[in-house]
Amino acid sequence: MSFGKMAANGAAIESLNLIRGRLCNSDFIFRFLxxxxxxxxxxxxxxxxxxxxxxxxxxxxxxxxxxxxxxxxxxxxxxxxxxxxxxxxxxxxxxxxxxxxxxxxxxxxxxxxxxxxxxxxxxxxxxxxxxxxxxxxxxxxxxxxxxxxxxxxxxxxxxxxxxxxxxxxxxxxxxxxxxxxxxxxxxxxxxxxxxxxxxxxxxxxxxxxFLPPSKDDLLKLMEHALSLPIDSSIPQDYAVEFNARLHTIVVDRQFQEIIDSCWESYPTIRHLMKFLFCAVSSLDLDSGYLSLENFKTALPSMQRQPKMESLRDCSILELYILVCMKRLEVKEQNSYSFNAVMKEYKMVHDSFHTSDYYGQNVCLRAFQHLLQCGLIGFTDGRVGHNQAIEFRPVKLLISLSELTHGLKFYNSCPALLLKLCA
Amino acid sequence: MVKIYTFCTSSIMVKEESLKAAKRITPSAYSAPTIEKNSAVKSKKTVDLCFPLLSDLVYGNPISLDALLSTFPGRRTQILELIQLLGPLNSPTLPLFVYGVPSTGKTSIILQLFRHLNRPFVYSSFRTCYNPRNLFESVLNLLLLHHRVAANGYSSTKRCDKLSDFVDFLRDALTSLIKRLKDDVKNSVSPQSVLPIDGYMIYLIFDHLELVREWGKSSSMLQFLFNLHDNLNIPEVGFIFISNLAPDMFCSNMTYVEQIPVYFPSYTEDDLRQILLRNQENQKLYSSFLNVVLRPFCRITRRLDELSPIFESLYMQYCKPIGDPSNVILSEDMKRRLYSNLMPHITSARNETFRVLDYAAPGTETSTKFEMKGCKRKLESSKKSDELDFHMSISAKYLLISAFLASRNQATLDASLFDSSGGSDSRKRRRKTPDKVKAQQEISEDDLQTKGPGSFPLERLLAIFQCLASVAEGSSDEDGGSDDWLGIGGESAVVTSNILLQISSLSNVKFILKGGSCPLEGSVRYRCMVSEDLALKVARSLRFPLAKYIYRR
Known part of the structure; x- marks a missing residue:
């Protein structure tokens, strides 16, 4: 690495630390407002x-x-x-x-x-x-x-x-x-x-x-938080260039759309700062300048959909159980237990001859995984503690449309499941 | 609680509060040479346990980023994301929330990451810190570099069980520690001394956060932890929360998860292949083995901790025909032969539960214990399916059978099943069931499916027991056997305290559960939790004709 590049890298790290420090420091942010x-x-x-x-x-x-x-x-x-x-x-x-x-x-x-x-x-x-x-x-x-x-x-x-x-x-x-x-x-x-x-x-x-500030104030605040001071230990020409690039990003339409989407999901300043923190953290230390890309990548990590993620983590067998439960709910069975789900599972197997038919023990394990990750839950709360899991009433904790949506985005989801769920 | 990681080599790790244990956590397979060095350091340290060392706060023996990335295949994005979020040296950070299903490498990666970064951290897990006081004291002990040894009577530095005290102590401890670290950084500007610690940021890591949800005052504890960052307001402290559950499971009207989420997805099939292939002697052979087994088992579960033990045993089966697996030339023909050899084992393994779920879902504790028994039994039963693999006294067996019958049959049928002569042969199916009755019975069958075993009062259990005992007496007389096992005696039929003791020990192993009391009678009701298979097996070991007594349509 050449000396000049080293120095640039050092300046980038210094400015990154400075901006991260600002975003973590609520005094700095709110002083501006x-x-x-x-x-x-x-x-x-x-x-x-x-x-x-x-x-x-x-x-x-x-x-x-x-x-x-x-x-x-x-x-x-x-x-x-x-x-x-x-x-x-x-x-x-x-x-x-x-x-x-x-x-x-x-x-x-x-x-x-x-x-x-x-x-x-x-x-x-x-x-x-x-x-x-x-x-x-x-x-x-x-x-x-x-x-x-x-x-x-x-x-x-x-x-x-x-x-x-x-x-x-x-x-x-x-x-x-x-x-x-x-x-x-x-x-x-x-x-x-x-x-x-x-x-x-x-x-x-x-x-x-305490009401949320106006959009103009927000943009000003963001530019204020992200721009580098000219008169500090950071090399001046680097800071000037950094601020200029930042300004072009802030006035960009795309950037404002990203901010809108973030702001609409949770309109508080701290949430916005969290978003900026994620974006700034992904700053490329070699080039040393922020780009629109940083903000684009940070947005999905802020807007997580935990239920979809846990659906994606399920195995095929677990999906079968979910779909069987969904079928039971569509039939308006108000209370059903693991055994009822197994009955439905057997019925599905009998009518479609699936390759995924497993014994009760294996299904019970998959059922426990589902309970653990919160996709399904017991309806009887703490009362049913002295009853075996097989007999306790359960319910789905995700909506039917979420399940259908999740199945569509599941890698290599069996076509039968999609059909059963539709 | 002990959590067994069968990652590559099965090394047992006990999560303890002490950092020493945290260092031990990594499965030894990661990097053999450094581990040896590590243990050397450890043995040196045990000598001067009483002298607090700042270097106790870091992992020691830093590893390079490449080593870190290659140790965890399929986790590149997550590791890089974490490094970015933690930022360069001494950079302040917001709290992080790391989540993902079990056995996706959350804890190991975080700990190894800190080994790579060589920054000070304090690790505490809610597996060991099961109440607030425990948590507070272990965190403070680690921060104050205090070791619980015989010299100080294994006591903690500070006694504290209130949140407000903890915050005060924590703030004092952190500020003094940070000051010390900063001084160290200043003093060691001279290049010849190699810093044992990088930077002055201290990271507090809280593992297994999902367990806090089950605490009595859980909401206040969670809220406290999530707000600790704001409460302390020390920029040099970073927080990392690790949890099995997604952040939305922690939301209530009081708590809101404001940490930056970092998600660990479950391993894909390719990742699993890479992980399982590590540390295998014969890569080609194992890879052809994985070609056979990985896909079908991935449809059942993608959890490494469940897959690896079953693969281990299957691989043994796979290698059996070869003899020495280390030097085998694989031909297509050979592969086919091995495959056909393994096929029956796969089908049987697929329909067995592999291992005991050691992190039971909330509310399932009662059944896991039973399941554990069931599982063990299941595994051994592949050899000799008719025998029980645990010992029970004969009277306990009879009690179990009678409890099973009492749960299974309706109380109104008792009279017809066990009438005055006590013999089973007098039982007849007198009724020709009309359709109406049949429909009713179908409903009751459904009830059994959905509601589970029925409950019964103690008296009924004892009555059935006495009937059964008298039958058994008769039959054993016919056999000419002189079992005088009966504390109850066929004729005398006195319920001694022994029988009640047996009942309580049966309910201790959760074969019989003590349920709530009946509102009308006011007596305690019991419920038998044994599956029909097990009950039949027990009956077979007694040569008791249980099937005759089970009421069926």
């Missing part, structure tokens, strides 16, 4: 600053589908405010997955407050002690004009059970002495409806909805 004045970022920041400067309490819910950037925007706001008002904010982070029971939640709050204020945390403290400690800390912070921010990620999970934590927090906000902000983050749009009456009446009912 935060600039407009009516963005959620600005609204959230306004709420925060008012409660810091005017010493009032606030509560707000951030709602939106998974991957729409709720937590990322929140982190950006908190990060900026920590810079803007140093020593005036204490952040307590809770996650519904980790602290959904009240005891551990209070403990986590006490622990984080202790770490923040250089106090000694006692592991032995009871839940009640921790609650009292939290209220006392809130009062103290309020007197010192310090704001305590409670971030409750997966907010809907906190509403399970007695909601003691939510009540304690929101009730504390009612007093004048405290100065706190409670922020719930949830992907359930009806999260505020899950609150108990006494909790709901204390909640401010302020909600911020």
């Amino acid at each position: 935060c600039e407009s004045p009516d963005s959620n970022y600005s609204k959230l920041k306004f709420i925060f600053s008012s409660s810091i400067t005017e010493a009032c309490n606030n509560s707000v819910l951030l709602l939106g589908p998974r991957g729409s950037g709720k937590a990322a925007v929140l982190e950006l706001v908190i990060g900026d405010l920590l810079k803007e008002y140093p020593d005036m904010i204490t952040v307590v982070r809770l996650n519904g997955l980790l602290h959904s029971d009240d005891t551990s939640a209070f403990k986590a709050i006490a622990k984080q407050l202790c770490v923040e204020h250089q106090l000694l945390f006692s592991k032995m403290a009871s839940s009640d002690d921790n609650t009292q400690f939290m209220l006392a800390m809130l009062r103290e912070c309020g007197l010192a004009h310090k704001t305590v921010v409670f971030v409750l990620d997966e907010f809907d999970l906190f509403t399970q059970g007695k909601q003691r934590l939510l009540y304690a927090l929101l009730d504390a906000l009612q007093s004048i002495s405290s100065q706190a902000v409670v922020i719930g983050v949830s992907c359930r749009l009806d999260a505020d409806q899950l609150l108990e009456k006494r909790v709901k009446s204390r909640f401010s009912h302020r909600k911020l909805l």
